[in-house]
Amino acid sequence: MSGIQLRNVAKRFGDAEVIPGIDLDIQDGEFVVFVGPSGCGKSTLLRLIAGLEDVSGGTISIGGKDVTDAAPARRGLAMVFQSYALYPHMSVAANIGFPLKMAGQSKAAIDQKVKAAAATLNLTDYLARKPRELSGGQRQRVAIGRAIVREPEGFLFDEPLSNLDAALRVNMRLELSELHAQLKTTMIYVTHDQVEAMTMADKIVVLNRGRVEQVGSPLDLYNHPDNLFVAGFIGSPKMNFIKGAYAKEHGAATVGFRPEHTTLSKESGAIKGVAGVSEHLGSDTFVHVKLEDGTQVTARCAGEMAVRHGDTVWLTPEDGRLHRFDEKGLAMREAAPKLRAAGSGL
Amino acid sequence: MATTNTQATARVMMAPSVIILLLWMIVPLAMTIYFSTLNYNLFNPAETPFIGFLNYEYFLTDPAFLTALTNTLILVLGVLAITVIGGILLALLLDQAMWGAGIVRLLVIAPFFVMPTVSALVWKNMMMNPVYGLIGQFTRALGLGTVDWLSQVPLLSIIIIVSWEWLPFAVLILLTALQSLSEDQKEAAEMDGAGFLSIFWYITLPHIARAITVVILIETIFLLSIFAEIYVTTGGGPGNATTNIPYLVYAQALLQFDVGGASAGGIVAVILANIVAFFLVRLVGKNLET
Ligand SMILES: Nc1ncnc2c1ncn2[C@@H]1O[C@H](COP(=O)(O)OP(=O)(O)O)[C@@H](O)[C@H]1O
Ligand SMILES: [Mg+2]
Numbered sequence: 001m002s003g004i005q006l007r008n009v010a011k012r013f014g015d016a017e018v019i020p021g022i023d024l025d026i027q028d029g030e031f032v033v034f035v036g037p038s039g040c041g042k043s044t045l046l047r048l049i050a051g052l053e054d055v056s057g058g059t060i061s062i063g064g065k066d067v068t069d070a071a072p073a074r075r076g077l078a079m080v081f082q083s084y085a086l087y088p089h090m091s092v093a094a095n096i097g098f099p100l101k102m103a104g105q106s107k108a109a110i111d112q113k114v115k116a117a118a119a120t121l122n123l124t125d126y127l128a129r130k131p132r133e134l135s136g137g138q139r140q141r142v143a144i145g146r147a148i149v150r151e152p153e154g155f156l157f158d159e160p161l162s163n164l165d166a167a168l169r170v171n172m173r174l175e176l177s178e179l180h181a182q183l184k185t186t187m188i189y190v191t192h193d194q195v196e197a198m199t200m201a202d203k204i205v206v207l208n209r210g211r212v213e214q215v216g217s218p219l220d221l222y223n224h225p226d227n228l229f230v231a232g233f234i235g236s237p238k239m240n241f242i243k244g245a246y247a248k249e250h251g252a253a254t255v256g257f258r259p260e261h262t263t264l265s266k267e268s269g270a271i272k273g274v275a276g277v278s279e280h281l282g283s284d285t286f287v288h289v290k291l292e293d294g295t296q297v298t299a300r301c302a303g304e305m306a307v308r309h310g311d312t313v314w315l316t317p318e319d320g321r322l323h324r325f326d327e328k329g330l331a332m333r334e335a336a337p338k339l340r341a342a343g344s345g346l
Numbered sequence: 347m348a349t350t351n352t353q354a355t356a357r358v359m360m361a362p363s364v365i366i367l368l369l370w371m372i373v374p375l376a377m378t379i380y381f382s383t384l385n386y387n388l389f390n391p392a393e394t395p396f397i398g399f400l401n402y403e404y405f406l407t408d409p410a411f412l413t414a415l416t417n418t419l420i421l422v423l424g425v426l427a428i429t430v431i432g433g434i435l436l437a438l439l440l441d442q443a444m445w446g447a448g449i450v451r452l453l454v455i456a457p458f459f460v461m462p463t464v465s466a467l468v469w470k471n472m473m474m475n476p477v478y479g480l481i482g483q484f485t486r487a488l489g490l491g492t493v494d495w496l497s498q499v500p501l502l503s504i505i506i507i508v509s510w511e512w513l514p515f516a517v518l519i520l521l522t523a524l525q526s527l528s529e530d531q532k533e534a535a536e537m538d539g540a541g542f543l544s545i546f547w548y549i550t551l552p553h554i555a556r557a558i559t560v561v562i563l564i565e566t567i568f569l570l571s572i573f574a575e576i577y578v579t580t581g582g583g584p585g586n587a588t589t590n591i592p593y594l595v596y597a598q599a600l601l602q603f604d605v606g607g608a609s610a611g612g613i614v615a616v617i618l619a620n621i622v623a624f625f626l627v628r629l630v631g632k633n634l635e636t
Contacts (some may be wrong), residue, residue, distance in 0.1 A: 053354035069569035073539035089552040098548070146538070180516050 005188065006051065006156065008192050009058035011210075018044050019210040021058065024128065026188065026203075032178050034190045035197040035233070036207035042190040045207070049188065051075050063153060073102075078147035079156040082163065086131040086138045086146075093118075093127040096145040103150075117145040120179075137168045142262055143178070154186035161196065173199060191256045194234050198222070206230050228329035231256050237286060239323070240297035246271060252324035252332055257317035262299040264307070269314025273297070275307045289313055364538060375616075377396045382609035400446055401610035409610075410586050410594060415618075418590040421505060422569045423460075426562060428509040433516030434554070434559065440517065441524045451521075458514035462574040469507045470579045500580050507575050512568075516561045523557035524550070559630050566626060570619050591615045 004026040018041045026032050029032075034042045034250040035036050047053045049060060051072035059068045078099070088097050093114050100110040118124045121141040131139055140160060147155055158177075161169045164214040177200050180187055191197055197204050198218045206213040206221065206229070214226040218234075225231035230240045239256045246257045263269065264287055273289040289297050299315055307313060324332040382401050386394040405411055440451055457465065476482045482492040496502040527550060535545045559593060559621035573592045576582055582589035589597065595615060599608030 050364035050537060052536070053575070072533075072537045077537070079537050081530045081534060083528065083530050085528065087531060087535070087549060087552075089555075090548075098535070098540075102535075102539035102544060146534075150538075 002062065004188075005061045006049070007059045007061075009045075009048060009060060010056045010210055011041070011048055011053065012056045019048070021193055022210075024205065024212065024215070026186060029166050029184045029186055031177075031187045031189065031200060031202045032205060033197040033201035033203070033206050034188065034207055035194055036192065036213075037233075038192055040207045041210040042192070042207055042314060043068055044080075044210075046188060046190050048160055050077055050079050050156050052079075055071070077154040077156055078150050078152035078154075078159045079158070080140075080147050080160045082159045083161075084131075084143040086139060086142055088131055090125060090130075090132070091127065092145075094135070095131065095142055096123075096149055099102065099146060099150045108136075111142045113149050114145075117149045120148070121145050136164050137172060140164065140172060147337040148179075148183070152185070154188065157187065157189040159191055160189075161191075162193075169196075176200065195236060198234065204234075206233060208233075219341050224331070224333075225323065226331050228256070228325050231325070231331075235299075240295075240296055242271070242291070242297070243291060249325075250322065250324055253327045254324065254325040255317075255330070256323040257321055259300040261318040261321035262297075263316045263318065264289075264299040264301050264305070265314045265316070266307070267314065269316040271297075271315045273313055273315060274312040275309060275313050277309065278305070278307055287313070289315060352626075378612050380608045381605055382613050384606045386606040394606075397606070401606045402614070405598070405607055405610045405614060410589060413586050414589045414591050414594040417501060417586075417588060418570065418618075420444055420501060421508070421572060422566060423588055424502075424505040425508045425512060425569055426565060428505065428510045429516040429565060430558060430561060432509070432513055434558075436513070436517045437520035437524050438550075440521055454517055455514045457510055458518070460511070462511060463578055464512055466507055466575040466578045469503075471508070474503055474563050496580055496582055500584060504572075504575055504579065504588050507579070508569065508572055511575075512565055515565070519557050519561050520554055523554040527553045563626050563630050566622060567619075570615075570622065591618065 004024075006020045006022055006024040008023060008075055008083055009019065010017075010021045022045065025088060032155060036042055043052065047234060051067070051070060051074075055068060058138075061067060062075055062077070087098065090098065096117055097110040097114045100113060114127070115124070118127055121144060123138065123141055126134060126138060126142075131142065134142065140163075143160070160176075161172050164172060173196060176187075177188075180200075187202060190195075201218055202217055203215065204221055205215050208229050211231075214221060214230045216224075221230055221234045225234060225239075228241070232241070235258055237259050239258050240262070241254050242253050243258045271291060273291040276288040276290055278288070279286040280303070283303050285301045285303055285307075287299045287301055287305065287307050289299060291297060297315065301307075326332055375487050383398060384394040385397045385400070390392070393577060413610055435535050436454060440447060440454065444450075452521055460468075471478070473479050476492045476494040477563075493499065531549055531553075532545055535549050539547065572593050573596065576588050576590065577596075580588040582593045587596075591611070592615065595608050595611035598611055600602050
């Protein structure tokens with residue numbers, strides 16, 4: 001049992017309240033992703049769990065034990081830093097073996113565990129090298145190796161992939177998911193990239209200004225965002241939001257629909273606009289459309305969609321895929337009022 | 347400066363300064379070597395016959411030479427030990443975020459700006475004097491009696507004075523090195539279960555190793571030629587308890603008026619310094635590679 005519970009955890013730096021108070025339950029073996037824009041307090045929350053910062057209020061328990069005041073090393077968690085934080089003057093083997101050495105294990109035991117970890121992470125040929133003789137991806141793996149040899153109760157990752165190039169990032173994402181499937185250990189993963197969150201998480205925690213906006217599975221958040229922030233943050237390209245008359249028709253202050261749930265037509269539809277730039281990705285085309293009131297929206301169309309800049313186009317949100325939000329930006333879950341005839345325009 | 351053409355041009359352009367520098371060094375050195383082979387005494391400057399290596403023989407077999415050599419080594423090693431160890435401890439302290447750290451840092455650096463002659467005089471008259479000195483008054487107030495520092499433990503006194511002058515330098519260099527250690531590494535080590543001492547030993551010390559070598563290198567160069575502090579405090583005494591090689595050369599030349607002997611001593615000092623430099627540069631080179 002090594003679930004992690006946060007109860008009303010708060011953090012202030014001097015006068016600045018970074019985290020006002022968070023309640024969170026993380027189940028044993030779960031892959032949880034904290035996602036949110038830069039500066040929203042993800043790293044701070046992770047460091048509170050790690051014990052690298054003291055809480056200003058609330059309690060943290062791991063595996064049923066209150067660890068609020070425990071030193072980082074006593075919490076049984078391992079952390080992978082964004083900068084990797086490898087020890088530059090030690091070889092790869094010494095880096096990976098360092099936690100074991102600090103735990104006072106015998107040389108033979110350390111050697112064996114380091115070799116095993118290196119084999120898992122494809123680092124066997126590099127054990128004698130220094131970190132600066134490795135590529136970014138290899139350094140990342142050394143940092144992960146240093147975390148897994150301890151056989152911790154949980155892993156903490158702080159934006160571990162943000163220093164890698166795009167192709168490597170996709171690879172490492174898969175490797176990390178694979179690692180989680182093998183180890184079945186609790187993992188908390190911090191990122192500002194919603195794609196990483198969607199692809200890796202069992203459970204996503206969306207943070208904004210130190211508050212939890214919503215907790216749920218990736219599809220949960222995608223299909224049923226609780227508020228405008230989550231709706232806009234999850235999904236790529238971003239959800240389209242429309243205020244005004246069209247929203248009122250649906251009994252909401254704002255309505256949202258995703259680009260991939262939008263049909264674009266040159267003849268007729270629900271909302272009229274002028275086509276802007278089209279981005280051709282081969283499989284899809286993203287057409288950016290400016291509505292009559294100046295709102296920018298995006299529609300995802302088939303790859304061969306031919307819309308010229310300046311064409312007049314009509315957009316129609318897919319049935320049942322319209323999200324309605326009230327004045328406070330909260331989702332309205334009750335059934336929408338019956339739609340009037342289509343093609344009413346803005 | 348990649349092609350042969352630009353390299354050749356560069357050589358021509360640099361030649362004047364290289365030649366001037368060479369003359370600057372070679373001429374005095376050559377003259378010293380020349381004087382060191384003469385029987386050149388200021389009492390009788392008219393006759394300076396060539397005597398070969400006799401000056402060297404006298405200088406090296408003089409019992410004062412061995413004492414001076416030992417004193418030089420003790421002085422250098424003693425000051426190095428105090429400034430490096432003390433420097434690391436002080437730098438660790440100043441690296442902590444604490445109230446008034448800026449002012450404390452300034453105070454610690456201050457001795458570096460005091461001239462050696464002045465600081466030696468201050469130490470001699472205001473600190474170590476058995477009657478008026480602060481240290482004496484303090485120990486007397488504690489009922490411990492007094493020590494006449496400069497006559498009872500003269501070499502230790504010199505070491506203390508010189509260490510006081512050089513400690514700021516060591517602190518400055520080591521503090522800069524400490525501040526460049528990434529917080530992440532310390533935190534990673536903390537999560538890996540390393541305590542304060544382990545972090546110092548496995549993370550901090552290797553990180554500042556290069557800075558320590560630089561401190562040792564630069565200090566050694568200056569410590570080999572300590573003179574003013576000895577001149578104004580003990581005058582090389584009592585006996586020759588605080589006579590180091592530079593002071594011995596001075597005594598030879600200006601107290602015994604023996605220019606030839608002093609020149610031989612100077613050359614010996616140059617050779618010694620080069621031997622030390624050879625080992626130091628190898629030490630630094632090894633540290634800079636990794
Ligand atoms: N040690 C600190 N002292 C003061 N403010 C801090 C400190 N660490 C973080 N903050 C502030 O807390 C907020 C959240 O930071 P952080 O948790 O690093 O954000 P994120 O990781 O989500 O980008 C930021 O506004 C940042 O300026
Ligand atoms: Mg961060």
